[in-house]
Amino acid sequence: MRNLLILFILTFTVLPLGCRAQYAPVKVDISTEIVTIQGVSYYIHTVEKRQTLYSISRAYNVTPDILVSDNPELRQGLKEGDKIRIRRVTDYTSPVKETPPVKQVIVNDTVSPVRIQAEHIVRWYESLSSIAKKYGVTEEEIAIVNSLIGGKIYTRQELRIPYSGEAQRFAQDKNVPLNPVTEMEVEEPDDDKKEERKRDPASRRGSYTASLIIPMGGSDSASTDHISGNFVEFYQGFLIALEDLKNEFIGINLELRVFDSDRVSASEIALRGDLKGSDLIIGPVLSSQIEPVLSFAYENDIPLVSPVDPSGDELSERYPNYFHVGTPVTYQQKALIESVSDSGNIVLVFEEGGQDSEFVQITRQMLQDAGLKYKTLSYTILGGRAILPQFENRLVKENINQIIVASNSEAFVSDVLRNLNLMQSRSGYSIKLYGTPRWRHFDNVDINLYHSMNLSISLQYYVEYNSDNVKRFIARFRELYNAEPTAYSFQAYDVASFFLAALYSYGTDLEKNIGKYDRKLLQSDYRFIRRNGDEGFINSGVRVLKYRPDYSTDTGSSGR
Template sequence: MRYLRIILLALLSLTGANAVAQYTPPPVTVSTEVIRNEKGEFFVHKVEMRQTLFSIAKAYNADVNQITADNPLLRGGLKAGDIVLIRKAGAPAQEENRPSESEQKKEIKYTQHVVRWYETIESIALKYKITAEELVALNKLTDSELRPREILLIPDGKGDNSVPSDNNPAGNERGLFSKSVANNHVVSLILPFNARNYEANPGTNNYLDFYQGFLIAANDAKEKGMNLRLKVIDNKEYQNSSLIASSGRIDGSGLVIGPVFADEISGLLDYTREKAIPLISPMDPSSDKFVEGNPQFLQVSVPVEIQQEALISSILPDSHVALFCEEGTQNSEQVNITRSILNSKGIQYTFYSYALLKGRSVHSQLVSKLNRSKENSVIILSNSEAFVSDILRNLNLINTRDGYKITLFGTPRWRNFDNVDIDYYHSMNLHLALQYNVDYSGEDVSRFLSRYRAMFGSEPSPYAFQAYDLGNFFLSSMMKYGEDFIDYIDEEPKTGMLQSSYRFERSKRGSGFINKGVRLIIYRPDYSIETRSFGR
């Protein structure tokens, strides 16, 4: 048996040696394609099947460590189809792989283009004044869909030069922008300072509060080293917002915030789309209609559908769901949206509506829609303080006297009710899905309050908190990623937000971003208020 093992090992050794002897690495042909950037000139080599980093380095007479340093993504492995940049320093070691003299004379120069979210093969070809077919052939593209941050080669001298300003030839490392690019930014802030509510009562101008909150965020950015030029524009000085674009006031901007209202934003869309300038709608939820077809557009206000979806996602599993509203509102937008979400999630529910004048007679009807043996998740869709007060009084009796377990789900406006017994909120664990909520116990909030009071001698309104969050988030993104910050906006950490939650998503390629960040607050029986974030 021992001799048999020895014989088998010997055969395996001979077979392995023979296999190695028969394997011949595929030849590496030196590329004639060359690009230039701030690091120098590089051969552009497209990796073929079974080629290794060592065989490529040998063919180009290059150092393996230098190739790896110039191509950081190679640390994740080498695969066929990868583009490798090789410094044009020494001549290739293998004479047979040298390009002929005629090929050397015809050596082509290239620049790089980093694909952005909204770009297509056709739009890039148009930008550089080449045909789509030339772009596809040159880059050996096999798919009509481009990947964000994908590197394309462009013949030198075509169109404008889109080589990234960072020190990474591959253009895929983030946060490495040179100081001259990362720290010099122009931001235009467009607000209606002369709006009618301000003319009637200068002491309650919400847009002035917004501006002051943004100023604190701008000061924070400057303290971190950002060279920021802030253009503040009163759009009440113009008959329409398209005149702002034609006036030249926002030329050179890397970011435009505002105007406030949807009908005013529409006048800037063509300009910002043509110039590829990110445009933020800071307040008006109805501006979400501009997301389609405007890849640089960002909608900050959270649509009602997203808020309701977050609220329904917090419903207790295996609970009985009941939906109540005031008679006459059964077909309102809010009710229809909620019923649609429940149906799409396959959640069974009972439904009942009644007129406020029915008063105490509705008690038995409400009980008939609940389940005594289960937890009842009761969704009340009403912004009427009188109706909410009445139905909560009835539900509290059903909860305390009849022994039904009830968890409430309401609308954001309930926070502002003055005449509803707050004890009902806590005793029945009220859940609210909000786009804005400030936790005044937080250290960041306390610090902001102190600074705002010191600078402006007044208390900040929700508009000031909102502007600080917006400014802090977007200015930090601009500092970190440079002028292409919008390509990374869906990956930016959402920390340090005072009253908002941000989670920007595109619905599809070629469209803008919608914020889907929601804060869920829960009133607890011990009179505490728990805060959760959807979208972190």
């Protein structure tokens, strides 16, 4: 029995982010040299400096995995001067540009008992079904030609892929049974069966369908190279999570459908009905593209996850099937305020007339809701050292001073830290500092002050690189892709690991049980709650990062 089924897989070789920033994309010209091999026409392309598998496949309007299948040597890497075969493809949404008439070279077919269209090396995430769909043949045909017993395949196995119809002739010549693979028919449920499925999710025996919608660079219309590159890295992290789930849940039967929203827009994917039959939809990744798909998902009773974009949480007000992974600012600040002690002296500091007035109001509300008494201090940085006496008047020496700075301005925060450092070093005040996530990205602030004042920050994402799970993920990512995982890679792993495991655990009762589901992730903590009791789901989970005087840091999860 197959454990993991992936219908549409794109695999990319990409440059590290630093390289993409350093070099402009290299133009790839369509070759005028064409040959025909066993009835299939190929361009012969000579690889030029800095061209990549991704850029070449995009220029010729084919997927990278087709390039690798036709040129197995590419598994060892792409080198300048290599000559590779690229099949001519005409059935994509964006047809290949016409080239001037050229002389074609006919290569005679090799004598063989069966005509073979390709030799395919099995990857760890593939199944016999996904390979058959890729080449337009049946599982039975591949099994016959390769003498597979029970339809079983294994990683790195080399399979001969016949042309459609060739396997029957081969079977007759070799007296091979015509039914070596047991076919499983999946029936599209009608409304009555859908209701029955809701009442008894266990009856599906762990068989589920998830759809992933991400921009993969299939055309120039939907996203930039930078955005598509980010989501190649997202997809790579997603695949590692799939493999881990297959190992964790023995017998899981998960069908993953992957849609390139650069090739076909997200709204068109929904309108065409391609997402029907999904038990879960992950994506689109941009909030501006979500609502058409979300509307379809709502009408068809399918949960939809917004996996990346921090905006778009307002959609949860209208769609009860919507999961927004990004944690709203109110919940980030709520988690931070929950770590403030009610026995200390609390001072709220903010910039007078600054741009963070809404954030200041949120912080005030959180303090009020928590029943905490506090003092306030607001000033402009033009006040300079003149503000020091007013600052000191709000501090106490007999207790810890908990200073909450509601500002994202690096200049203002620098001034606050300077004043606090003076009072701490000269007068011996005990200070515990609370800041915002943006402080981690300041360039001109002395980080030593974060440690000396025991800074706490509430974060949506934080990777603890000393974690065994994180170390394992990084090692596997390097091994598989010869690159370093990015924040997108970590995010994809967390999204796939959490939601697909929850889908397997709860089936179509996922929405009823997601609030109590807990799972250890790499860079996030997911704590989903319904907005206003009956609307969509928002994530209240955060990690509170604490800077210690010994220059260490640690985190704690919050938000449940």
